[in-house]
Structure formats: C-alpha cells, structure tokens
Amino acid sequence: MKRKHDTVPDTMMQRWSRPPLSCRLCRTKKLRCDRTQPCPNCALRNVPCEYSGPSDSPDELRGGLLRSSQPTAATVSTSQESISVQVQESSSECGTPFSILSQSSQRRLAGLDDCLRDTKFVSRCLPPWTQARQLLDQFIMTIQPTFGVLHVPSTRTLVEKTYKDMAEGEEPSPAIMVLLFSIFAGAALVATPEVLQVFNATKAEAKGAFTTYTRLAIAIIDNPIKPVPPSTTALEAICTLARVLSHEDWYSHKVPTLRASAICMARAMQIHRLDTAKNREERERSGYDLVELEVQRRVWWHLVSTDWITAFSQSPHEGSYLINPEHFQVNHPSNIDDSWLASGGREFSFLPKVPTSMSSFIFRIHYAELCREVVDILGPTLLESKQPNYNTVLEIDQWFHTFIDSIPAFFRIDPESLKESEGTLEELPALSWQRTLGHLSFHVRLCRLHRPFHREGITDPRYEYSRTTCIRSAKTVLDLHRSLIKAGNSAASNPFEYGLVMNHVFFAAMILATDVSMYPTAFGADIRKQEVLDVIRLLEESQHESPALMEAIQKNMQTLLSILHGSHQQHSGTPSRDAAATGPSRMSASAQVQPQSSDVGTGDGTIVADGNVPPLDHMSGSNEDVMWSEAGKESWGQLWSDLFDVAPEMNGLQWDLLLNDSDLPLQTNFY
Known part of the structure; x- marks a missing residue:
C-alpha cells in the first residue's frame, strides 16, 4: 500500500x-484587523473572513504570518x-x-x-x-x-x-x-x-x-x-x-x-584545476560567469584553509591534512566586495591593504598557509606527541610574528592600528569581530606552540621566552574574548557564544591558572588569581552550551580532586581509606609521563616506587563515586581556589597531569 x-x-x-490572530485578508493586505468575524475589511470587500486556528488544514497553517x-x-x-x-x-x-x-x-x-x-x-x-x-x-x-x-x-x-x-x-x-x-x-x-x-x-x-x-x-x-x-x-x-x-x-x-x-x-567538478593555463585560455575564448568563478574559488579555498588550519589544532586530525598544495591550481578569491561582482564582469582585485568584505577570508587563507608550513616541520612530533626541538620552535615563533606584522593595519589589534581603523569599522562593522576571532585563533596556536616548554621555563632560563609567550598570549585571548562580547552586544549578534570561542578561552584559562599556581607568592598573584577564578566561573556557567567544554571541565575537575586528595594525604601523613582509589579512570591515559624522582605521588594519594603508575583496575569504582559526591559539593572554581593553596606541595607528575588537561580538542569554525 x-x-x-x-x-x-x-x-x-x-x-x-x-499562530496569527488576524484574518487571512488582513494579513495579506497588511490591514489592521479587529479580529471579529467577519472583520470590517472583509465585510467591505464582500469576501469570506478566514482565520487560522487549531482546526485549520495544513494548507492554511502555512499561510499564517x-x-x-x-x-x-x-x-x-x-x-x-x-x-x-x-x-x-x-x-x-x-x-x-x-x-x-x-x-x-x-x-x-x-x-x-x-x-x-x-x-x-x-x-x-x-x-x-x-x-x-x-x-x-x-x-x-x-x-x-x-x-x-x-x-x-x-x-x-x-x-x-x-x-x-x-x-x-x-x-x-x-x-x-x-x-x-x-x-x-x-x-x-x-x-x-x-x-x-x-x-x-x-x-x-x-x-x-x-x-x-x-x-x-x-x-x-x-x-x-x-x-x-x-x-x-x-x-x-x-x-x-x-x-x-x-x-x-x-x-x-x-x-x-x-x-x-x-x-x-x-x-x-575539476575545480582543483580551475586556474590552470589551459582553463584560463578556454575561459577567455568561450566566456565565463564571473560570479560562479569566484564562488568556486571561495568554496575551494574555504575547504583548503579549513583542512590546513585543522592540521595544527588540538584535534584528532592534528599533524595531517588532506589537500596537498602541489596538487591543485586555484587562484585566491578577489579582494572585492560582493557588490562589485557581476556575472558578465571581468576579473580584478584590490590590493590587500584595501579593506573589503573579503579581507577576512583572504587573511584566513594566508593564516592557513602558515599552519600548513608548521605542520610540515612539526609533523613527526605532533603525531608522536613528542617534545619538538626548541630551536625549531623559536624559528616557527619568528614565522608567526613575521606573519602578524605583515597583515594590513585594519586587521591588527595594537592601539595605534585600532585607532587608525576606526573609520574603516564604520563602513565594515563586522570587521571588528572578524579581527578578534582571527587573533583569538592566532594566539591560541602561538600558545600551543610554546606550551611544551611552559613549565620548564620556570626553572630553566633557556625556556623563559616560552613561558612568557604562553602567558602573554593567554592573557591576550581573554582580553579578546571580553572585546568580542562588547562587539557582539553593539552589533546585536552573539559570536562570543560560539563553542569555538569558549574552547579557546578554556585553553587560555588553564594556562594562566597553572602558571598562577606555580607562582602563588609572586608579586600581584592575588589579583591574577581572582582574574583566573572569574574566567573559570564564566566557563562553568557556559558549559551547558557546549558538550565538549562540559567534558573538558569534568575531566579537569577529576584531576583537581585527585591532586587535592593526594596533597591532603601527604600533608596529614595519614592515608585515607580511599587513598588508593580516588584517581579518575581518565587519568590512566594521561599518566604515562615519567616522574622525575623514584618515589613520588601519583596525584591520587598512592605512592609509586620506581616511577610506575598503578594499573587501572587498582582504582575502585565505588571510591570514585565517593570522590564525585564530594565534587558535587564544590564548584570548579572552588577546586581551583583550593589548588592555589596546595600548589607549592605539588610534584612534577601532578603538574604534568594538570597541564595535559589543557589539551582540549579544538574545533575550527572560523580559524
């Protein structure tokens, strides 16, 4: 049947x-309806007065405005x-x-x-x-x-x-x-x-x-x-x-x-061959639709740039990309506003220093090319999760700064450039948060580049630059997030609520939080602690908007609880009855870092000899439930506040576990 x-x-x-309350005629003619039946407008025109309601047919329902x-x-x-x-x-x-x-x-x-x-x-x-x-x-x-x-x-x-x-x-x-x-x-x-x-x-x-x-x-x-x-x-x-x-x-x-x-x-569709010499000659001979040509270039470069940016991000795809630059010939899209494009027009493009609605798109392409070059150099270390050669990191760091120095003034965020571009923003208001999202991604990846040497920079002067760069970029991310909220409010839009933005904020907050914990008595530490806690509470309030963010916060809470339990046990000198069982199961994957001494705490209260981490089955599920029942009594921000107090007692393995928690898989929506 x-x-x-x-x-x-x-x-x-x-x-x-x-459902609409006025009759069909008044809605169609945009007349004021007094909602009687028949209404004066229908009576005057001698037409049926029809209303949409629960008994109306599906055909009538769609007509309702x-x-x-x-x-x-x-x-x-x-x-x-x-x-x-x-x-x-x-x-x-x-x-x-x-x-x-x-x-x-x-x-x-x-x-x-x-x-x-x-x-x-x-x-x-x-x-x-x-x-x-x-x-x-x-x-x-x-x-x-x-x-x-x-x-x-x-x-x-x-x-x-x-x-x-x-x-x-x-x-x-x-x-x-x-x-x-x-x-x-x-x-x-x-x-x-x-x-x-x-x-x-x-x-x-x-x-x-x-x-x-x-x-x-x-x-x-x-x-x-x-x-x-x-x-x-x-x-x-x-x-x-x-x-x-x-x-x-x-x-x-x-x-x-x-x-x-x-x-x-x-x-x-052979778009990867769009601008070969043969195809260009054919277009000149037979003619072409400029709008379709430009859209095809935009589509291709959107796919390419997303592929390359994803290759240098905390995601399952990190360290590899699908599209080889040697395997296609497609020109960059033209740097012109859409209003300048017409199907029968001819190709032309403004210089990069001229701001248009395509400036952000072109900026993203160049940024993606930088990410691909980084992956080509760091690929083996990204795939193996190894620490890269530090001289290579410094070389790539120079690439990042050369790139950011080469972009047009209207896309920079230094005070002078911001003041200079005020007039441009009046013509292109979306440029404000395009620029902000771009720099968010830039500083998160710059921070990502130096993070393997963040902790070493505390004790080894050779890596102090990496620690300083991590902190500076993390602070910049949080500042940009605040400006994004302001820009979104003024533009009646909400780009600051995107899951990607909150993931970037999480990464930056974890970098700053661990650094504050490492320097609990430094000058201005109390102010910095409060700033970090404010951001952590903001993330905690926003976690329901993003399952990935919620998962990352829960994972971080597990590690915090484990460290706090271990520190409390070591401080009191009397092991608790669940001391060997409070470590979260997810820690087993992160706990492959070898401790620096032969007898250290695992972070869950268990003392490990010869650097061996206890097996997963050593952790009791019932006692893990006890830990989570205790977690429900305290907020994530309170756990970090408690950690600040015990930070001086933490060992190398505990720091490594905590720092690894900042490796939240990033999405790549815009950058």
Missing part, C-alpha cells in the same frame, strides 16, 4: 512561533510583495519556521527516507517568503562575515527566484533545498533576542527550528535514492551546512564527513 506523505515525523516538528514579522529592509519591491502573497497562499504541511509543523503526526523518524523521495513534500517544509527573507538577513549578518563563501547578491536572487518558482508550481532542486535549509538553520542557531522578538518565539523554539532544518538538510544529502548531483550550488550548500554545524557540538561528528564530501565533489 502506498504511504501518504501528509506529515513530518514528530521528532522533526518544533514550535517556532505563535507572525504578528510581529515585518520585513527588515526599509523598502520592499512590488515583485517581492507579490511573491510573498503567492507563497503564503500555496499549500504546505510544515507551517512557519517557528510553528508546530503538524500536531497529529505519529510517523516515526524511520519513515523519513520515504518522505524525502517526494521533493514536493520536502519543499513544503520551507518557511513562508517573508520569514525566509528575515532568516536570510540574520544569516548574512551573523555567520556570513566569518564564512565568506556565499555571494550575497546572487544568493538573495536565488532565494527570491526559488520562492517565486514555488508559487508558480515548480519545485526546487535538492541542492537549493539543502542551501536554504542550511541558511535557515544557521539563522535559528544564532538567533538574537531581537530576532526572537520579531518572530515572537523563545530560545528553545529557535533551537527546535535549528534541529528541524538541520535534520532535513542532512537527510537530503544522505538520501541514497536521490543523491545531490555535483554543482556549484551543491558545494555552497554542503559547505554552508558544515559551517553551521561546526557551531554545534552535537553535530561535530558530521562536519568532517560533509567537508570530505565537498572536497570529493569539487574534485569531480
């Missing part, structure tokens, strides 16, 4: 808004209004982006593949035109500035044409639907209070909309019955979805797969 594609699975349905949903642009063209009216009156089972798609559906998620075979069914899950335009504006304001792949004018045209075609009965291609769902998912994910107010929705409802649009986009891409054919739009769509999902830890496992899929599709 043929199944009916009349509903969406309940797990795909989320409330994204409240939010009471507060108004176009963000100052003026709206006649063609846009006609598209809005036509689309609102077209049928749909999925309602508005903030509404329950269908109350009566009992279909399970396993039936989704059957639904996806019906392109018409899936297209009905798109929001109405007016709301689609607002979601597109939100995406362009918050995600596009640090993404840069989309050509904004042509994307707007594509969205408008898609909705116009749907109003005339045509169905969009799978690639276009993935692109639209990805854009709308991104807009929902970073919805600001202002956007929620416009849609009369809650943060939870926005989260639900993100989940719905995301799962639809993924399902279309993964559909084995009707795969998405290669095209420039398909590449844009996959890259956009990967970019959006990289902000959400729950989908982090999907991001590498999407990027690998995009790389394979780009190669199948």
Whole structure:
C-alpha cells in the first residue's frame, strides 16, 4: 500500500512561533484587523473572513504570518510583495519556521527516507517568503562575515527566484533545498533576542527550528535514492551546512564527513584545476560567469584553509591534512566586495591593504598557509606527541610574528592600528569581530606552540621566552574574548557564544591558572588569581552550551580532586581509606609521563616506587563515586581556589597531569 506523505515525523516538528490572530485578508493586505468575524475589511470587500486556528488544514497553517514579522529592509519591491502573497497562499504541511509543523503526526523518524523521495513534500517544509527573507538577513549578518563563501547578491536572487518558482508550481532542486535549509538553520542557531522578538518565539523554539532544518538538510544529502548531483550550488550548500554545524557540538561528528564530501565533489567538478593555463585560455575564448568563478574559488579555498588550519589544532586530525598544495591550481578569491561582482564582469582585485568584505577570508587563507608550513616541520612530533626541538620552535615563533606584522593595519589589534581603523569599522562593522576571532585563533596556536616548554621555563632560563609567550598570549585571548562580547552586544549578534570561542578561552584559562599556581607568592598573584577564578566561573556557567567544554571541565575537575586528595594525604601523613582509589579512570591515559624522582605521588594519594603508575583496575569504582559526591559539593572554581593553596606541595607528575588537561580538542569554525 502506498504511504501518504501528509506529515513530518514528530521528532522533526518544533514550535517556532505563535499562530496569527488576524484574518487571512488582513494579513495579506497588511490591514489592521479587529479580529471579529467577519472583520470590517472583509465585510467591505464582500469576501469570506478566514482565520487560522487549531482546526485549520495544513494548507492554511502555512499561510499564517507572525504578528510581529515585518520585513527588515526599509523598502520592499512590488515583485517581492507579490511573491510573498503567492507563497503564503500555496499549500504546505510544515507551517512557519517557528510553528508546530503538524500536531497529529505519529510517523516515526524511520519513515523519513520515504518522505524525502517526494521533493514536493520536502519543499513544503520551507518557511513562508517573508520569514525566509528575515532568516536570510540574520544569516548574512551573523555567520556570513566569518564564512565568506556565499555571494550575497546572487544568493538573495536565488532565494527570491526559488520562492517565486514555488508559487508558480515548480519545485526546487535538492541542492537549493539543502542551501536554504542550511541558511535557515544557521539563522535559528544564532538567533538574537531581537530576532526572537520579531518572530515572537523563545530560545528553545529557535533551537527546535535549528534541529528541524538541520535534520532535513542532512537527510537530503544522505538520501541514497536521490543523491545531490555535483554543482556549484551543491558545494555552497554542503559547505554552508558544515559551517553551521561546526557551531554545534552535537553535530561535530558530521562536519568532517560533509567537508570530505565537498572536497570529493569539487574534485569531480575539476575545480582543483580551475586556474590552470589551459582553463584560463578556454575561459577567455568561450566566456565565463564571473560570479560562479569566484564562488568556486571561495568554496575551494574555504575547504583548503579549513583542512590546513585543522592540521595544527588540538584535534584528532592534528599533524595531517588532506589537500596537498602541489596538487591543485586555484587562484585566491578577489579582494572585492560582493557588490562589485557581476556575472558578465571581468576579473580584478584590490590590493590587500584595501579593506573589503573579503579581507577576512583572504587573511584566513594566508593564516592557513602558515599552519600548513608548521605542520610540515612539526609533523613527526605532533603525531608522536613528542617534545619538538626548541630551536625549531623559536624559528616557527619568528614565522608567526613575521606573519602578524605583515597583515594590513585594519586587521591588527595594537592601539595605534585600532585607532587608525576606526573609520574603516564604520563602513565594515563586522570587521571588528572578524579581527578578534582571527587573533583569538592566532594566539591560541602561538600558545600551543610554546606550551611544551611552559613549565620548564620556570626553572630553566633557556625556556623563559616560552613561558612568557604562553602567558602573554593567554592573557591576550581573554582580553579578546571580553572585546568580542562588547562587539557582539553593539552589533546585536552573539559570536562570543560560539563553542569555538569558549574552547579557546578554556585553553587560555588553564594556562594562566597553572602558571598562577606555580607562582602563588609572586608579586600581584592575588589579583591574577581572582582574574583566573572569574574566567573559570564564566566557563562553568557556559558549559551547558557546549558538550565538549562540559567534558573538558569534568575531566579537569577529576584531576583537581585527585591532586587535592593526594596533597591532603601527604600533608596529614595519614592515608585515607580511599587513598588508593580516588584517581579518575581518565587519568590512566594521561599518566604515562615519567616522574622525575623514584618515589613520588601519583596525584591520587598512592605512592609509586620506581616511577610506575598503578594499573587501572587498582582504582575502585565505588571510591570514585565517593570522590564525585564530594565534587558535587564544590564548584570548579572552588577546586581551583583550593589548588592555589596546595600548589607549592605539588610534584612534577601532578603538574604534568594538570597541564595535559589543557589539551582540549579544538574545533575550527572560523580559524
């Protein structure tokens, strides 16, 4: 028996808004409705007065506009209004982006593949035109500035044409639907209070909309019955979805797969040969679409730069990359604003010192090239987790500083450059947090480069430079985070809430916290302790936003508890009954560092002779539960505060365990 594609699975349905209260005519004509039946406007025109309500059909539900949903642009063209009216009156089972798609559906998620075979069914899950335009504006304001792949004018045209075609009965291609769902998912994910107010929705409802649009986009891409054919739009769509999902830890496992899929599709389209001499001659002879050419370059370099940056980050991919620079010939995208690009135009580019909407994208490419060069040099030590040669570290450090000295003034963060670029920020306000995110990544990796020599710099003058660089870069990261919050508030966006940013802040906080612990009596130590504790409490409050951050904090708490138990036992001289059992199981992987003496504490209270760490089965699960019950009585910040008091008693192995906890796997959303 043929199944009916009349509903969406309940797990795909989320409330994204409240139902409209005015009648259909008043919403369409944008007239004031007194909510009677019939209302004066309908009575005057002698037309039926229809309201959307619980008994309305799915076709009627989609026509409902939010009471507060108004176009963000100052003026709206006649063609846009006609598209809005036509689309609102077209049928749909999925309602508005903030509404329950269908109350009566009992279909399970396993039936989704059957639904996806019906392109018409899936297209009905798109929001109405007016709301689609607002979601597109939100995406362009918050995600596009640090993404840069989309050509904004042509994307707007594509969205408008898609909705116009749907109003005339045509169905969009799978690639276009993935692109639209990805854009709308991104807009929902970073919805600001202002956007929620416009849609009369809650943060939870926005989260639900993100989940719905995301799962639809993924399902279309993964559909084995009707795969998405290669095209420039398909590449844009996959890259956009990967970019959006990289902000959400729950989908982090999907991001590498999407990027690998995009790389394979780009190669199948021969984009890696885009600017060979033969292809350039062919374009000159046959003509070309400049917008499509530039978008293909953006897509390729976005994939390449992400691949190379990921290779020098604390992630499972560290030490290796997929794309060899000798295996492609693609020019960098032009340094021009999107408004300068036209399909029939000719190629040209401003000098790097001229700020444009592509400046950040090009900066990222050069930064990625630096990361690749570092991996080429440090690859063996990164793969083996060995300490690199210190002279090599100093050489790479010089590369970093040469790179940062070579960037345009508007992308620097020194006081003189900031003052000089004030006028530029008025024209390109997004440059403020583009610049901040870029330097966040730069200083985290500079700190990462020197961290293996951080502790040695305390006692060995040869490594003092590394310790100083670690501390300076960590402080810079925290300062940049504060400025990012300020920039986000002024721009009505929230880039400072991205999981990537908080991961960077965690790394910097751990570096500073351990350094303060090593110097508990240094000049100004009390002030620095308080600064560190303030950041730790901020991270503790933010951990629910990022599963990766929550896991890192829990791991760090385990190590802190283990060290505190061991220090208390050694200080009292009387082993507690659970002294040999309070070490967390996760420590077994980190406890391979050999102690510096033949008889030291393991960090969990057990004395180890000849540098041998007790086996995992020596740690009792019941006593670990006791430790966690004690952890529940104290906050993470309180544990660090306690550690500051016992820091002078800590041994080399305990410091190594604690420092290894700062190796939080980093995502690579922007840099």
